[in-house]
Amino acid sequence: MKLAKKIALVIFVLVLVGGIAAYLQYRQVINYAKVTVNLTQEKIFTVPAGTGRVALEDLLVKDNIIEQGHEFQWLLKLRPELAKMKAGTYRLQPEMNVEQVLALIASGKEAQFSIRFIEGNRFSDWSNILRDAPYLENKAKDATQTELYAMIGYDGEGLLEGWLYPDTYSYTAGTADTDILKRAYQRMKNSLDEEWAGRDRDLPYKNAYEMLIMASIIEKETGIDSERSQVASVFVNRLKKNMRLQTDPTVIYGLGDKYRGKIYRSDLDNYSAYNTYKIDGLPPTPIAMPGLASIKAAAHPAKTDYLYFVANGTGGHTFSHNLNDHNRAVKVYRQIEQKN
Structure with a gap:
């Protein structure tokens, strides 16, 4: 009888000690989950396809994000949802803890x-x-x-x-x-397609592509939203009158690597498919990627009788109805240039 009591006592003590040890281990793993990772700045971390639990720990240790320790694997066993890692590239932040890193990798929310x-x-x-x-x-x-x-x-x-x-x-x-x-x-x-379908009906474009070409020219001529439709009106009016567009950006595009930062008389005299001082109508392709504002301007040019425009020296342009007014505006611009 005494022997049985002693055995029972020993078993009780062993169970108690084991329970305490297990609890302490549990608390150690839980505390480990809240440990902040070893980062002082944002880090892009990639989990290759086929990465398992051990391989993930090795990667994190190798990148000095966490310290080597048995707690990592125990955490994955204790929290199996964190072990469902997904391949991808993730954005890790310095304030994140181990649990948050694993949760991010398990979520599959890759870095954008x-x-x-x-x-x-x-x-x-x-x-x-x-x-x-x-x-x-x-x-x-x-x-x-x-x-x-x-x-x-x-x-x-x-x-x-x-x-x-x-x-x-x-x-x-x-x-x-x-x-x-x-x-x-x-x-x-x-x-x-949308802007072409809703365009003004009296435009001199044969198809949507020609409107895209016009939009690209408008884009290169002005960055001021309020001017786009006026610039468009100049070119549309010239096309309707069979006047050449005479726009420098197309010449520059046609020169390609030969452009020297300035257009010379020889550049204007030489024929190319993009030299709108020499060709009639539009160039064969767009000369840039136009934004929506320029496409809208090409589809809905202002109703004006402008035929010319020139820079005004303050970032915008002066628009003219006739050549005499245009020449005066050019003279003013050149005077401003000389002062600067």
Whole structure:
């Protein structure tokens, strides 16, 4: 009887000690979950596909985000929902704790990156921006023109110039640059189709593409919203009168790498498909990516009889109805230039 009591006492003590040990272990793991990670600034952390529990811990230790310890694996066993990690690239913040890091990785809410294309950029500018963008897969640079057009679903006229909608685009790591181009093309196509359908009916455009070309010229001529429709009216009026557009931005575009920062008389005298001092009508393609405001201006030009405009020296332009007034405005602008 005494022996049985002793055995029972020993078992009780062992269970008690085991329970206390288990509780202390539990508290240690819980406390570990609240430990702040070893970051002093934001960090982009990538979890490759197929990463398991041990591999994830190794990655975090290798990047000095956490310290090596048995608590990590115990936490994943205690909180199995945190062990459902998803491959991806995540944005970790210095104030995060271990539990929050694991919860983020389990959520699959990957880091969002953004890339901005401004109105008036050329396709060559877009290519450079895409090439330098972080965590973006570059497919466009090695593709032929035919392959690129197929990848983005481009079925428009002519070159891709002008067909991409300027805006800020968000993406996650590993996104292909062609996916962004596809989104930009679709937005431009939809916007152009909508504006073409609602355009003024007395415009000298044969199709929506010609309106896109006009919008690109407007985009390069002025950055002032209140002037866009007036600039559009000048060019529309000239087209209706069979006058040449005589706009410098098209000449600059046609010169390409030969542009020397200034237009010389020889540039105006030499024929090119984009020299609107030499050709009749519009150039063959857009000369930049126009924003929606310029497309709207091309679709709804102001009702004026302006035929000329020139910079006024203060960022805007002076518009004229006839050549004499225009020449006077040019003289004033040149005087302002000389003073500056």
